[in-house]
Amino acid sequence: MANFHERLEQRIAKCGNPVCMGMDPVLKLIPIEGSAEEKIKRFYMDLLECCVKRNVQPAVVKPNSAYYECVSVQAMLVLQELIDAYKSAGIPVILDAKRGDIGKSSAAYATAAYDVYKADAVTVSPWMGADSVGPFIRENSENGAYVLLRTSNKGAHDFQDMPVIGSDDPRDVGEAFYKVADKIMEWDGSLGYLGAVVGATHPEELEKITAYCAAHGNEIPFLIPGVSIPGVPGGQGGDAKTVLTAIANGGGKRKFHVLNSSSGLNFAWQRNNTPANYANDCVDALERLAEACAL
Secondary structure: OOOHHHHHHHHHHHHOOOEEEEEOOOHHHOOOOOOHHHHHHHHHHHHHHHHHHHOOOOOEEEEEOHHHHOOOHHHHHHHHHHHHHHHHOOOOEEEEEEEOOOHHHHHHHHHHHHHHOOOOEEEEOOOOOHHHHHHHOOOOOOOEEEEEEEOOOHHHHHHHOOEEEOOOOOOOEEEHHHHHHHHHHHHHOOOOOEEEEEOOOOHHHHHHHHHHHHHOOOOOOEEEOOEOOOOOOOOOOEOHHHHHHHHHHOOOOOOOOEEEEOHHHHOHHHHOOOHHHHHHHHHHHHHHHHHHOOO
């Protein structure tokens, strides 16, 4: 049985790109009539059908559970249906839920993500430590978890940049996110279950983090949010080729990193103001992003 890291490499090689398509429904941008739940379901089913028809698929998809939970309980059932549909098409699913709690609660969250929603992976916060992340590591399974390492939101510096002394030598000081990297490598060992969330908007840091992991002999797969599609509002400004070049310059060898674009792909129809063509516009944008990821 392949572990999560191996599955990522195999999937990226098979589909020919490292693109992660976010699935974050914004109702006012879904040009479909019907109830909120009907709009969400039909929209993402249409995107899937178009991807399959044109044989242009993302490596993985990443629905953010908050966008469904804030609509209704019924929308959460739609999320479950969408996960099943995309997995049935051979596309792995990362449930972006940013879980993390005391051990028993984390175990319940892991069961929800892996056994109820049937996601392949889930995003996890490391703030509460080893017993919080541990339940998301399932030995002898194909599941994985992405631990928040270096995020690109405005408040990231509040804690992630805090100086941490690494040894008895007071000169041995580094930002806190490097200590998170240490723990991810320690917790995962050579099991191949854990990855890390690293934002796309600071490629110089991405290069340093890659080099840091490579120097420790333990590459970990990155989930890299913030990749933008030119002409589509709502992106965070990350550039795919710059991101992949940063990883290569940092000594990254394994092709198991995925680059996420959510609104830029979902609502690519905004680029030319062609709402009736939302599915094909999405796949066009996906195809362009896949081409931009070729190094």
